Amino acid sequence: MAAVGDGLVKGLHHITLVTASERVNRRFYTEVLGLRRVKLSVNQDDIFHRHLFYGDERGSSGSVVTFFEWPHLVRGHPGLGSPHHLAYSVKDVEALLKWSSWLKRNGLRVSGPHIVGDRVSIYFRDPDGFLLELASRIEGGIDDAALREMFVEEVDVDGITQDMRLSLMDHASPLATDAAQLERFLSKTLGLKMVSKRENPHDSQAVILGFGCEDHDFLRYILKPSIRAGFVGIGSIHHIAVKVESDEDQKKVMQTLDSVGIRHSGIIDRFWFKSLYFRDPFGNLLEVATTGPGYTVDEAPGVAWLQTSSSTMARAREEKD
Ligand SMILES: [Fe+2]
Numbered sequence: 065m066a067a068v069g070d071g072l073v074k075g076l077h078h079i080t081l082v083t084a085s086e087r088v089n090r091r092f093y094t095e096v097l098g099l100r101r102v103k104l105s106v107n108q109d110d111i112f113h114r115h116l117f118y119g120d121e122r123g124s125s126g127s128v129v130t131f132f133e134w135p136h137l138v139r140g141h142p143g144l145g146s147p148h149h150l151a152y153s154v155k156d157v158e159a160l161l162k163w164s165s166w167l168k169r170n171g172l173r174v175s176g177p178h179i180v181g182d183r184v185s186i187y188f189r190d191p192d193g194f195l196l197e198l199a200s201r202i203e204g205g206i207d208d209a210a211l212r213e214m215f216v217e218e219v220d221v222d223g224i225t226q227d228m229r230l231s232l233m234d235h236a237s238p239l240a241t242d243a244a245q246l247e248r249f250l251s252k253t254l255g256l257k258m259v260s261k262r263e264n265p266h267d268s269q270a271v272i273l274g275f276g277c278e279d280h281d282f283l284r285y286i287l288k289p290s291i292r293a294g295f296v297g298i299g300s301i302h303h304i305a306v307k308v309e310s311d312e313d314q315k316k317v318m319q320t321l322d323s324v325g326i327r328h329s330g331i332i333d334r335f336w337f338k339s340l341y342f343r344d345p346f347g348n349l350l351e352v353a354t355t356g357p358g359y360t361v362d363e364a365p366g367v368a369w370l371q372t373s374s375s376t377m378a379r380a381r382e383e384k385d
């Protein structure tokens with residue numbers, strides 16, 4: 065059986081989650097995280113509910129998180145089939161420190177900084193309770209004590225400055241129980257190699273297996289043999305989409321799935337891209353999406369909300385009171 069070639073999958077395309085409220089979700093992802101609302105659509109598979117898209121100012125593939133608004137659903141929890149968290153890249157540790165201060169100023173509880181392999185990260189939760197990470201690559205290593213010292217004092221930040229701007233996602237972290245099975249599956253179906261293996265500083269029973277291309281491990285599976293099934297609900301990831309550059313590459317993935325008997329959705333035209341869905345052996349829903357034609361096919365790129373004004377925060381405080 066022919067496997068999909070190495071390098072066919074180029075990184076993350078988008079990640080789709082579930083939210084209870086469009087209004088709360090939009091305010092958080094645009095005003096607190098500074099992403100642009102790329103689209104407001106309806107869920108093509110459930111046309112009575114909305115589908116929200118946020119990303120950078122061009123809606124670049126790899127920058128976009130989308131949400132199904134399903135207010136009636138119960139809260140999800142991570143486990144097999146329900147990924148653990150996602151991370152956006154931050155330019156450097158200085159910008160990460162600004163983010164930490166900005167998020168705290170917006171009333172969020174922030175955990176970190178934590179060093180995980182070659183990244184420094186902070187963690188926090190969105191209004192639906194979903195765990196988000198901001199991660200900065202460390203160039204040439206960093207001393208743990210010096211890093212903690214740096215984050216003791218908060219910096220004065222009253223908006224999202226250009227250097228803090230979020231664009232590409234760093235990784236998504238689904239859960240799995242069997243390393244060999246996972247490695248075989250991702251290699252065969254997506255041509256992804258294991259490029260990193262790390263201890264999990266947050267859980268001694270788990271390790272983090274990074275799959276991707278070259279040095280970017282954009283799928284960082286958390287391997288924990290004892291993990292049970294999760295549940296996809298409000299505040300969880302519904303599916304993770306990786307990108308291919310052409311319809312032909314997407315067909316190659318589909319033919320490989322057919323040849324090994326893995327059930328899939330067939331190719332579905334989503335207007336801004338084409339989609340192919342299937343599940344990994346641990347129940348996580350994956351999508352292979354084409355980079356084209358892209359979110360700018362039907363409207364011009366907009367301007368990301370880069371400088372959140374203090375009046376926004378004042379308004380938020382007033383509504384809270
Ligand atoms: Fe992570």
Ligand SMILES: [Fe+2]
Nearest residue numbers: 080303305351
């Ligand atoms: Fe999708």
